[in-house]
Amino acid sequence: MQNKTEPRTLSGFMELLPEEQILFDQIKETIESTYKTYGFLPLDTPIIELSEVLLAKAGGETEKQMYRFNKGDTDLSLRFDLTVPLAKYVAKNYGNLSFPFRRYQIGKVYRGERTQKGRFREFYQCDIDIIGDENLSINNDAELPSIIYTIFKKLGFDDFTISINNRKILNGLFQSIGQKENSSEILRVIDKIEKIGKEAVIQELRNLDVKEDQIQKIIEFIEIEGDTKEKIQKLKNLNLQNEVYNEGVEELEQVIKKVRLFGVPEANFKIDLTIARGLDYYTGTVYETFLNQYRELGSICSGGRYENLAQYYTDKKLPGVGVSIGLTRLFYKLNELKLINVKQKSISKILIIPMIEDLEIPIKLATKLRNLNISTQIYLNDKKLKAKLKYADKLEIPYVILIGEDEIKENKVKLKNMKTGEEKKIDLDEVKIIEELE
């Protein structure tokens, strides 16, 4: 006998059992259908691109994680996000698109990170972006949280918070205390306050040679408390006399006001002055989303406003705003925490079990049910009745229709509710059967 190859799946790559896949697909479908209700257009870009295209904006950490290889003479890479391909796409197809260009994309991206529990090398991102031509109203920044809100409500969550901030506020603050040059480093430190605490942040700021009075200002700033209205007022009270800062506060006030209009309840959003989202990409509004009882999950939907989507490919100024859900990780974590549960093990609603040789009646019935869009399987293999019922049981198919000699003589079928065990003879008439199912 021939040697067998071990049927392994790479670590860091999610491969689900069918019942988990059904659940995964349902969540994906909820996200996609919500994106569609908001009028976003679909996009599907290649997974492989020229490395030169993906690396137009020089890489850093991302570049190291890329799956990069040669095919013939061509230097190729797998996409590591959906934003860079979007930028390429918009630059390439500029003349054929209508702006504001609203697109969604749900697809796999690749990052060769060190594998660890809950981290994936292949994972789905579910992105939406609204791209303007030259300019894009701040109103769009206020619409996105309502989309995040709708999705997580539909997924059955109530206790989540969309944190909103504006990068200009932080940038203006740093300018005003003469720390513009160090702003990236300072942001990196501030970003960690949730994880490492205030004292450690102060220490790290000292390590960056930030002066004590500046540190005090920064801490004073990130400790601003209160409801959204109070926070906005306190930001204004700081009276920083910095144009960028004031613009940021003004924008944040606008966004917050309109987020309410867009129907996000007070309980589901807040201003969080500590979030910065990446270090040089975002330029205005930024978002993160947290399940309040599971902050340890990190942000489950993030994004923000950027000044210029495609500057590495085109001279056109294309400002945009977008958010992304890292679906694979989210699914893994929700599943681990048992916040989502497999609800169905099969797609089929009905299993037809023929107990006769002639398949004419069973097949005709199946065809009718399928035409009514009821997922139906016929048990087509030679097995004992017990094995056939066990199959329905294992797959948790809710109904079984048994068709035997006796039933056919009476022009009836036997409908069995697999949950209750209840059996009923009913007319061999799809309308009657449908009524029974409902």
Next chain:
Amino acid sequence: MQNKTEPRTLSGFMELLPEEQILFDQIKETIESTYKTYGFLPLDTPIIELSEVLLAKAGGETEKQMYRFNKGDTDLSLRFDLTVPLAKYVAKNYGNLSFPFRRYQIGKVYRGERTQKGRFREFYQCDIDIIGDENLSINNDAELPSIIYTIFKKLGFDDFTISINNRKILNGLFQSIGQKENSSEILRVIDKIEKIGKEAVIQELRNLDVKEDQIQKIIEFIEIEGDTKEKIQKLKNLNLQNEVYNEGVEELEQVIKKVRLFGVPEANFKIDLTIARGLDYYTGTVYETFLNQYRELGSICSGGRYENLAQYYTDKKLPGVGVSIGLTRLFYKLNELKLINVKQKSISKILIIPMIEDLEIPIKLATKLRNLNISTQIYLNDKKLKAKLKYADKLEIPYVILIGEDEIKENKVKLKNMKTGEEKKIDLDEVKIIEELE
């Protein structure tokens, strides 16, 4: 000013404009929802696998076309079909699956073929397979054509034919004329008869040292004419006294008989004794599907029965039957032939255009419509009315709702049908609006 990178997409990689993507997604959705009605379970396997796993069955042509590379010390490849990953999956998860295991998978696969018009290096395959444990009834072979039939009918086609054959008939024939050893080569030649014609086939058979009386038998066989019933009769009349042959004829007769029961009209299937589908993979029933007026497209949905899905990974005997639609190529060809056409350029059914500062009413209306699952966009940017209407026009959004001072005073909105140009003031009441849309 910084140098720009040219925003290129690799040749052989499909990247569609949004309106084409909408159409592509609709076709994909038709395929997927049909698969679901037949109770197939979803599967989503990684695009990257260990090369050793994908190449468990030694490669040939496929191996040369693979995207293969190292990441660290690991020898990786991109999947070149969905069948090998399925085999791995079933072998790996055998204990957690219920058999017959019916799964569908729609995903991208990769083949670094020489690029040419209509050939893709990244393309979608849409697969279904039914896998048995130890055995699988021939009834399943009869069910698959009904799924192919349903899909192409739903896609709007009438004049297509599902060609059905059985590999055992061919194998038995070769055995009986003492050409078992050469059967692969002979099949390869026969497979070309449509393309190169009878005379060229005879010549190529001579080149293979097939004797004249054997050639005559082969030609006699592949020239069997008539309706399905006649063909079966003629196959029996050949009286080959070969067990494999007789088994094949018997199976084919069964499948043909039941394909009818499964509701495929006589006009949409036939026996075609020349199709063989690959050379060593399939072992029984084989299928190809042709648009009769566009035979040059080649088969648009193919597959067949195999004895043992996962023999390279496990000792379990797992016979199966499946078909696959090469969606990317199909879409490209149908589009090129104008057999499918972009029907909508937007997802949105309604564009709300606020002509007032205060967005409260426009947003509330949008939220209500979205909750009713009507895809709605609000024009959120500062533009002249003309530009806003042009946006709706370019995206072919069917309805525009204009909300201005006057309308609000009357508690009304203006609904404009963008196709007819008709404008109507109606109550600001989503029910009234819905009625108007229908």
